[in-house]
Amino acid sequence: MHQLPQTLVNGLALGALYGLIAIGYTMVYGIVQLINFAHGEIVMIGAFGALTIHLWLPGDTPLPAALPLMLIGGAVASVAVATAAERFAYRPLRNAPRLAPLITAIGLSIALQQIVWAFYPDAKKSRGFPQFQGDAFELAGNLHIQRDDLFVLVAAPLCMLALGLFVARSRTGRAMQATAQDPDTAKLMGINTDRIIVLAFAIGGAFAAVAAVAQGLRAGQINFEMGFILGLKAFTAAVLGGIGNIYGAMLGGVVLGIAEAAASTYIQHIPGMQQLGGGGWKDVWAFALLILVLLIRPQGLLGERVADRA
């Protein structure tokens, strides 16, 4: 039990990262009812965008100074690819059967991976990503926060707060809610729903870039395949929290992150389950949690049953 606070902190950092990516799934789904399965690759593109900036900067630039520029570089790359995907891959299929955009998303996902693999210098193997130097911060006797985790623990709440205020308070945010609830009627109000859809992809892309930098810092390396499992986990988080709900996405991420951390720490101590614990099994437990939640609460933790449309 003395490991509990540390497990929570580790899980929180991982969960915040999942949550940032899950926002991208949930915003796009909320507005166009599309699962953008290429969103994991948008994260990967963001990581390479950030790395590109890092490589351009003079070698002795301290990481705290480089970080904002890397975030901007990652966001530019992610947002550009996400909005281009919307414009050229998904928009032409907006009135097509549901399966068509889904297959497109999978195809796009493979294409983006292969483009980075083929054209980014030395991307055929993992590329190193800068990390903060120095020891972990000690919060209490046995409780530490890794320097590289601190970034996501600060960035994720700030991003959520900004997004929450934007959606609830701004004129464009209200237009976004209207478009999600009833797109045809939103048009009758004078809302350009195509622009709202692009905006949803763009916000998802920007959040993906923040998550990408966080992942790069944590792992110390990035590669062209990194988006696959991250995307899958974040999609799980979005469904867990109730797809379409931005707070649900973050909550789902945090629950998933903590569950993963707890499973890695504790399950090996349960008699008879030694071989099912440890890091190697964490994905199994994450998806088991998803199945469990879907059985008990199919709409997700904060999801609403879709029955309030008169």
Add this chain to the structure above:
Amino acid sequence: MTALLEVKNLRVAYGKIEAVKDISFSVEAGQIVTLIGTNGAGKTTTLRTLSGLLKPLAGTIRFDGRPLIGVPAHRIVALGLAHSPEGRHIFPRLTIAENLQLGAFLRKDGEGITKDIQRVYDLFPILGERARQAAGTLSGGEQQMLAMGRALMSRPKLLMLDEPSMGLSPIMMQRIMATITELKTSGTTILLVEQNAQAALSLADRGHVMEIGKIVLSGTGADLLHDESVRKAYLGED
């Protein structure tokens, strides 16, 4: 004087099924014009085409001197054409006040918007009392008031109302019809689609009877109200 709205030879299809087959009519400023007819006559399709949600096969629509066909739906409201859709379609998870603000989405005059919201609350006091409540919690009649109020928030030259009496209690229906008369008195031009022919024709300056995509009869509201075939078909007399 040219009409505010002029529809000529309009044809609209869903796939291969033609829902509106070559109709023409016009609406003069200050009038109430009604389209009546049974389900499937093409009334709603006509309104959805006017507001840009559907693309016509053929025909012309002129509104306030401009051609409307090809203009995207979100631009049409800026020209002064507001549409309160069939089934109300309020935004259920937004508050009543937010729904009304969305009706004024393209307006920039903050003060005027506040004033107009107050005007809607004066028209429908129940909306003012529940301003901060989610619109989905309103009753059907209250939602209809909200949908009408929201459409008024764009200060339209022409207000299109699709089935405002649908699903309402007789008392609620009278309220809505009285409001339509008030709006006319205050100078709003209205294109009213109704299944309740009696109510619609008693308000209207002109009426058009639609049957499976065509206008089969036109006249003043009073003429149609006394027309034998209309009485038989739509007013439940034999």
